[in-house]
Amino acid sequence: MSHIPAPIAGVIWKMLVNEGDEVHADDEVAILESMKMEIPITAEQNGFVAEVVKKQGEFVNSGDILIKLR
Amino acid sequence: MSWEKELKDRVTQIEKGGHFKYHEKNKEKGKLFVRDRLALLLDNGIEFEDGKFANEDAEGLPADGVITGTGKVNGRTVCFMANDSTVKAGSWGARTVEKIIRIQETAEKLNVPLLYLVDSAGARITDQVEMFPGRRGAGRIFYNEVKLSGRIPQVCILFGPSAAGGAYIPAFCDVVIMVKGNSSMYLGSPRMAEMVIGEKVSLEEMGGADMHCSVSGCGDILVSDETSAIEKARSYLSYMPLNYKKQPPESTAHEPAAFETSVEEILPHNQNVPFNMYQLIERIIDNNSFFEMKELFAPELITGFARLNGQAIGVIANQPKVKGGVLFPDSADKAARFITLCDAFHIPLLFLADIPGFMIGTHVERAGIIRHGAKMIAAMSEATVPKLSVIVRKAYGAGLYAMAGPAFEPDCCLALPSAQIAVMGPEAAVNAVYANKIAALPEDKRQAFVEEKRREYKENINIYRLASEMVIDDIVNGNDLRQELINRLAVYKSKYMKFSERKHAVYPV
Known part of the structure; x- marks a missing residue:
């Protein structure tokens, strides 16, 4: 099981995956908005989305888990 | 035995390094023998080596576990010290330390780069009084590194551990090249950490190459094997002058690659x-x-x-x-x-x-x-x-x-x-300046107001305007x-x- 954490504090502008989706390494899984910038979040490895932990519009701190993979 | 034969035999023995089984152990980890590393690093091998007979009197301590000398990299003289991990795991005795200090002094006098090829378990505790606390004890190595910093390039290739005090050799170098899986830096080993603070952790997790090159920032360059590490060191030096008084070497100019997009x-x-x-x-x-x-x-x-x-x-x-x-x-x-x-x-x-x-x-x-x-x-x-x-x-x-x-x-x-140069971007600026005004507007008017203000703001920080102001x-x-x-x-x-x-x-x- 691997987790995808937020690299930076900000608000989730777009969540691009749903539970059960297959993701590949380097796929964009979410876009954060922080410092008025769009910050794409990519998966580090292949897997399936086990859980979308944070919702669109939610504030997240650096290191918070956004998505759990299986 | 003739004098010449005796000398030859002794040199051959020293150049073999430590016991056969340690050579084998290193091979299993993809580690090269220290003299093979130097052969790869230097254009034409070692030019001269001082202190080769260090601690020859002692059993099983050829060169006292470190090779120091000079050679050429990209046609220019460099000094080096290189731990031999087949000799008591590359640990430091009194003569090891003295040899390192002397090659630092040589590099200082010659004003040429110094390379540290590190693969050492740290100090030999049994020899501590002779090698640890004194004027020419191990502390002097770090003092010299600091003194040489910015004067000559100091390059560290970390092939194995650099433990405890030894971890400061890389810390004072200009660049640290680490080999994935084999290199590590740490002040206290995992065993020490468990004994002293009760933490259970692996060496890789605590002080491995991956960690230092991505988290702590102690490592600069992560490579997958020793040959690439040595190539990286040679390449690094091609950007560096011999010392702070010289200019970096010029190399042949190349056009950038051709790209389809402008x-x-x-x-x-x-x-x-x-x-x-x-x-x-x-x-x-x-x-x-x-x-x-x-x-x-x-x-x-x-x-x-x-x-x-x-x-x-x-x-x-x-x-x-x-x-x-x-x-x-x-x-x-x-x-x-x-x-x-x-x-x-x-x-x-x-x-x-x-x-x-x-x-x-x-x-x-x-x-x-x-x-x-x-x-x-x-x-x-x-x-x-x-x-x-x-x-x-x-x-x-x-x-x-x-x-x-x-x-x-x-x-x-x-x-x-x-x-676009500004104190802040248009979105943040408009919010900062007009927050109250925006809040006071009826909801359907807000968007248009914000957009108008952003447009004005962008005009105000237009790059031609800044050029006209000679910013x-x-x-x-x-x-x-x-x-x-x-x-x-x-x-x-x-x-x-x-x-x-x-x-x-x-x-x-």
Whole structure:
């Protein structure tokens, strides 16, 4: 099981995956908005989305888990 | 036995290193014998070796576990010390330490680079009185490193552990190259950590190459095997002068690779949308000339050596693709270190700015973002090498300052037509100035009002307006940037300045 954490504090502008989706390494899984910038979040490895932990519009701190993979 | 035969036999014995079984053990880990490493590193092998007979009287301690001498790299003399991990795991006895100190003294006298090929378990505790506390004990090695820092290039290739005090050898070098899986740095071993603080942790997790090259920032370059590590060291030295009094060597100029897309095409119009800064770097520099430092550490800022028309430069570039290119404590620290390194060895600096600013929020304030940001700004201010500042897209707030903005005496501050310089971006600015007014407006009027104000704001910070105010020196098309920089660099070569008269700054470290 691997987790995808937020690299930076900000608000989730777009969540691009749903539970059960297959993701590949380097796929964009979410876009954060922080410092008025769009910050794409990519998966580090292949897997399936086990859980979308944070919702669109939610504030997240650096290191918070956004998505759990299986 | 004849004299000659005796000498020959003894030398042969010493050059074999430690016991056969330790050679085998190293082989299993993909580790080369120390003399084979040196053969790969040096153009024509060891030129001379001093202290070869060190501790020959003792059983099983050939060369006392370290080889010191001179050789050539890229045709130029270098000094080296290289631990032999087949001899008591490369540990340090009194003569080991004395040999290292002597080669440092030699490098100082000759004013040539010094390479540390480290693979050592640390001090031999049984020999501590002779090698640890005294005037020429191990502490002297670190004292000498500090003294030599910025005077001659000091390069560390870490092939194995550098434990406890030994971990400070890499810490004081200009560059640390680490081999995945084998290299490690740590003050206390996992066994020690368990005994003393009760922590259970693996060596790899606590002090492995991956960790140091991506988290702690103690490692600069991560490679997969020893041969690549040695190639990296040779390549690194090709950007460096022999010492601080010399200029970096020039190399053959190469055009950048051919790309289908122009600079304008890779830059998104919306400042908030990221792009990949590497794409711009490779369109500016000589083909295949990028030598990146700390690629895996704080990747929101890119630092690396490159060549412009054959001339070595140091590139400091924001990477909008990672964390928006925002500066963090680690990226500011990384920049400060790299700028200092380039400035020490006459390597001109090229800043490529696309930066929304320094990170804000509780997390980074607690981490001392102000203190770390100050390090970067201090190092950049103090640098007296040619400083070329290029505003690629946005340069907001202290981000403009940190990236060698106009007030920090760059030799030029150029802008691409896509540049936008301001205290903050239009969205943040309009919110800051008109927050109350926006709140007072009926909901259906707000959007139009905000858009109108943003448009006014953008006009106010239009790059041609800033050029007209002479904030920037010139506006250059992306595809002409390389030639512009080559021309300027050639002219700025004669630059000489002393930054300030004093003993030294009180560094914001």
